[in-house]
Amino acid sequence: MKTVFLSLALAATTFAAEPQTPPVMAIGSPVPDFALPGIDGKNHKLADFADSKVLCLIFTCNHCPDAIAAAGRIQQFHVDYREKKVAVVAINSSSPLGLRPDELGYGPHGDSFEEMIPFAQDHGWTLPYLYDGETQTLSATCGAQTTPHVFVFGADRKLAYTGRMDDAARQSGPVEKSYLRDAIDALLAGKPVATPSTRSFGCSTKWAWKKDQVAADQKAWESKPVGLEKLDLDTARKLRANASGNVRLINFWSTTCGPCVAEFPDLVDTYRRFQNRSFDMVTISLDPIEDEAKVRKFLEKHHAALSDRSRPALTKEQRTSNNYLFAGDNIDQLAEAIDTQWTGAQPHTILLSPKGEVLWRSTQEIDPVELRRQVAKALQGLP
DSSP states (O other), X not given: OHHHHHHHHHHHHHHHHSOOOOOOOOTTOBXXXXXXXXXXXXXXXXXXXXXXXXXXXXXEOSSOHHHHHHHHHHHHHHHHHGGGTEEEEEEEOOOGGGOOGGGOTXXXXXXXXXXHHHHHHHTTOOSOEEEOTTTXXXXXXXXXXXXXXXXEEOTTXXXXXXXXXXXXXXXXXXXXXXXXXXXXXXXXXXXXXXXXXXXXXXXXXXXXXXXXXXXXXXXXXXXXXXXXXXEOHHHHHHHHHOTTSSEEEEEEEOTTOHHHHHHHHHHHHHHHHTTTSSEEEEEEEOSOGGGHHHHHXXXXXXXXXXXXXXXXXXXXXXXXXXXXXXXXXXXHHHHXXXXXXXXXXXXXXXXXOTTSOEEEEESSSOOHHHHHHHHHHHTTTOO
């Protein structure tokens, strides 16, 4: 008996050390039973969909650009087939524990249950949206590989089709070829599905066991040096002109400003989310020049470091840091150099286009979701 327990313990240890992505369930497999919370406040069970001729489970999430692009088509599919007794159910298969910040650079929302509600609102969803991110049991049983990944079960509740919805990839809008529609139409007509399996396409499922990778990324970020330079008016004008080719966020703040201090972690988080895209952030402290040590300590505490992706922009503009302490004695001149509409109130944040145009500004503590929404909008069409 001791040998059996020891073998099981070793097996569990091995699995924990070397997790594997579950394989896709085979065509003809029965639908797994489930009971999952939905954004409507209800707990949804498999039995709730017993009257449907076809059950379509779409494993997706809030953060993936492929899932975001498919969101409108998922809703349209639900609308087109609900009167035909086809149940379309979206399931968030992603665990927030397995997500690095730089994987969140395509939209305003992360993959927590709470963020599913505004995501669904943004895309006008009226279909059930369920959460499997806590245990990922259903996702693992089905073998959801990507977001999105479709599993279609016929009237006998056996798997008839699995794979991608269509060939649209990250393009939004209608498509000419839909494997999902072809499969559903065949089942409704009592015919076999011509192409029962395709490769799914999208971001890999963010399994909770990826948390070690997330922790390693956090440790690497916290080990980065944090720079601070004095800001003169010539450099201020250079920041405003924005010759970097990036969308640029500029934030005016000080250590004695309560809202500035409160919002600063969200600014750093936003920068880290979009760091791998054409985006950079500049912070400008308005503290007295003699408080340089205090400012530096604050920046280091909040790990306001520079992403490697931002370094070419600094080189192009002949700069050395993304953090500045204003060294002048006339705040009007700083405002004239960067944003003439700034009244001097703190905090003040502006978002610049690659051409130096002000796309968005806020003179109050930022709403982080709205900020990320504005950044994502500004980055449309950019890498």
